[in-house]
Amino acid sequence: MKSGFITILGRPNVGKSTLLNAIAGQKIAIVSSKPQTTRNAIKAIITKGDSQLIFTDTPGIHKPKNKLGEKMNETIKDSQDGVDVILFLIDANDKAITPANQKIVERVKGIKAKRILVINKVDEVKKEHILELIKLYSDECDFEAIIPISALKNDGIKHLIDEIIKIIPESPWYYDEDEFTDQTERQIVEETIREKCLRLLDEEVPHGIAVEVISMKKRPRKKLYDIDATIYCERKSHKGIIIGKDGVTLKRIGERSRADIEKMLDTKVNLKLWVKVKEGWRDDANKLKEFYK
Ligand SMILES: Nc1nc2c(ncn2[C@@H]2O[C@H](COP(=O)(O)OP(=O)(O)OP(=O)(O)O)[C@@H](O)[C@H]2O)c(=O)[nH]1
Ligand SMILES: [Mg+2]
Incomplete structure (x- = not known):
């Protein structure tokens, strides 16, 4: 029997959560085109033949601008210690080793684990460019393997898993x-609503959002959940934007969330959303604790 703990590291927006979902073969982590989508460490467990692999998706490595950012960086650090394999994910569109990625290379070198460089989004670049990146990075650091993939198109994922199985103990x-994840149904619901906010709202608004499920009850003898949740935002003006003219934006957030939650939990859902202001919660240690323990 083999088993391995694998942590996915990389800059915001490189596709870590998309990769986690591709590996799991189902949606576990939320995904958006905005950086700093993921705030927690999220596990996906897959069992293949005699091997069990436990993957951890992490927030993107960035310079924190508030206490939430600092908390996210702590989460990344906690997730990288004591693991068997680090997957360092980069974007194939990079023209060179960016200064931010150079720092991650140094960091990865200091972690006592086997390391694999994963070049994601290869669907967006030419093959010659991938070869250039492989050369640049292999001159910089010793990797067990360098694997080009497209997490979005599910390309190269099987090969990546096979390479990991080769090196786990x-x-x-x-x-x-x-078991396929450590996420509770409640967390999945909260994250799904947050994902719709990230996708439907712009600028600073979605980054200042936190979602809390107030109650989640299954109706007796029915395949139906009643879910009440609050969307918290940082400013009064943001509340107006989230609700939208005649409530249209909130309605859209609710409809899209419900559709996804129904699929994920395989049940009908009656979802009610409220919007509340929690002034500057991302920079207030006490308020932050309510959402991110
Ligand atoms: N073209 C292309 N786009 C991708 C690929 N993988 C991810 N994306 C897109 O990249 C964006 C970011 O994806 P995420 O999976 O949320 O990235 P992340 O690294 O988890 O981001 P953070 O959680 O913010 O650190 C989304 O718009 C994805 O659809 C890929 O292989 N090809
Ligand atoms: Mg993510």
Whole structure:
């Protein structure tokens, strides 16, 4: 039996969560085109033959601008210690090793784990460019493997998993074969609503949003959940934007969230959303604790 803990590291927006979902074969982590989408460490567990792989998706490595950012960076640090493999994810569109990625290279060198460089979004570039990146990075650091993939198009994922299986240790499994994530249904609901906010809102508004499920109850003898959730934002003006003219934006957030939650939980959902202001919560240690313990 083999088992391995694998952490996915990289800059915001490189496709870490898309990769986690591709590996899991189902949606576990939320994805958006805006940087700093992921705020927590999120696990996906896959069991293949005699191997069990436990992947952890992490927030993008960035310079924190508030206490939430600092908390996210702590989460990244906690997720990189004691693991067997680090997947360092970069964007194939990079023209060179960016200064931010240079720093991550140094960081990865200091972690006691096997490391694989994963070049994502290869669907957007020419093959020659991928070869250039491979050369640049292999001159900079020793990797067990360098693997080009497209997480979006599910290209190269099987190869990546096979390479990981080759380098993980003999070990008993840590999870039951039918477990696939550490996320609770409540977390999945909160994150799904936050994803719709990220996708439907612009500028600073979605970054200042936190979602909290107030109650989640299954109706007896029915495949139906009643879910009440609050969307918190940082300013009064943001509340107006989230609700929209005649409530149209909030309605859209609710409809899209409900459709996804129904798919993920395989049940009908009656979703009610409220919007509240929690002034400057991202920079207030006490308020932050309410959302991110
Ligand atoms: N073309 C292309 N786009 C991709 C690929 N993988 C991810 N994306 C897109 O890149 C954007 C960011 O994806 P995420 O998975 O949210 O990125 P992330 O690294 O988790 O970002 P943070 O959570 O903010 O750190 C989304 O718009 C994805 O659809 C890929 O292989 N090809
Ligand atoms: Mg992410």
